[in-house]
Amino acid sequence: xxxxxxxxxxxxxxxxxxxxxKVLKDGGLVIYPTDTVYGLGxxxxxxxxxxxxxxxxxxxxxxxxxxxxxHDLSNISDYVKQLDTPTFKLLKKALPGAYTFIxxxxxxxxxxxxxxxxxxxxxxxxxxxxEIVRQLGNPIVSTSIHDEDDVxxxxxxxxxxxxxxxxxxxxxxxxxxxxxxxxxxxxxxNGFPVVLREGKGSLDIL
Numbered sequence: 001x002x003x004x005x006x007x008x009x010x011x012x013x014x015x016x017x018x019x020x021x022k023v024l025k026d027g028g029l030v031i032y033p034t035d036t037v038y039g040l041g042x043x044x045x046x047x048x049x050x051x052x053x054x055x056x057x058x059x060x061x062x063x064x065x066x067x068x069x070x071h072d073l074s075n076i077s078d079y080v081k082q083l084d085t086p087t088f089k090l091l092k093k094a095l096p097g098a099y100t101f102i103x104x105x106x107x108x109x110x111x112x113x114x115x116x117x118x119x120x121x122x123x124x125x126x127x128x129x130x131e132i133v134r135q136l137g138n139p140i141v142s143t144s145i146h147d148e149d150d151v152x153x154x155x156x157x158x159x160x161x162x163x164x165x166x167x168x169x170x171x172x173x174x175x176x177x178x179x180x181x182x183x184x185x186x187x188x189x190n191g192f193p194v195v196l197r198e199g200k201g202s203l204d205i206l
Contacts, residue, residue: 033175034124041140096125098200
């Protein structure tokens with residue numbers, strides 16, 4: 001049975017975060033709030049959990065376009081080829097924030113993603129998400145949860161999310177109402193910015 005855990009973004013409870021981190025380390029799936037829409041995530045180092053998310057999304061794991069949610073820019077270099085100074089400065093200015101940056105992947109990508117040449121990096125401006133990743137000690141692999149109702153696109157009410165997802169995930173975090181606008185996706189894989197999706201993050205940073 002899935003757990004429904006209330007966590008306050010302005011002061012996330014260490015004990016509640018530790019409970020979520022334990023679930024992730026044990027291979028569980030967690031739905032959590034970000035600065036945009038609610039995300040579905042798992043530990044980047046757990047193959048079984050990665051396969052579960054891919055199955056839910058109906059994609060092959062090696063072809064899936066999942067984001068890596070990091071605590072800050074310090075562990076990005078583990079997964080991304082060395083960035084030039086202007087790109088790094090722009091990321092530093094924009095993050096944490098409502099952006100997904102597509103960057104050239106390094107040789108250190110987890111084995112499940114070795115065939116991928118690029119990786120999507122997120123550092124959301126949300127204390128719950130950032131604390132989970134910080135306590136976990138490595139990124140979580142994440143994807144947005146879509147609503148089956150095309151008009152809504154994203155569910156924002158955590159109680160409704162729990163109702164719908166409780167049989168498929170291990171924890172749903174109630175971090176308050178989510179946004180229904182996704183992150184802005186900017187592709188830097190060729191060394192210059194290409195906006196793939198304009199979302200909540202302002203394009204003024206470019």
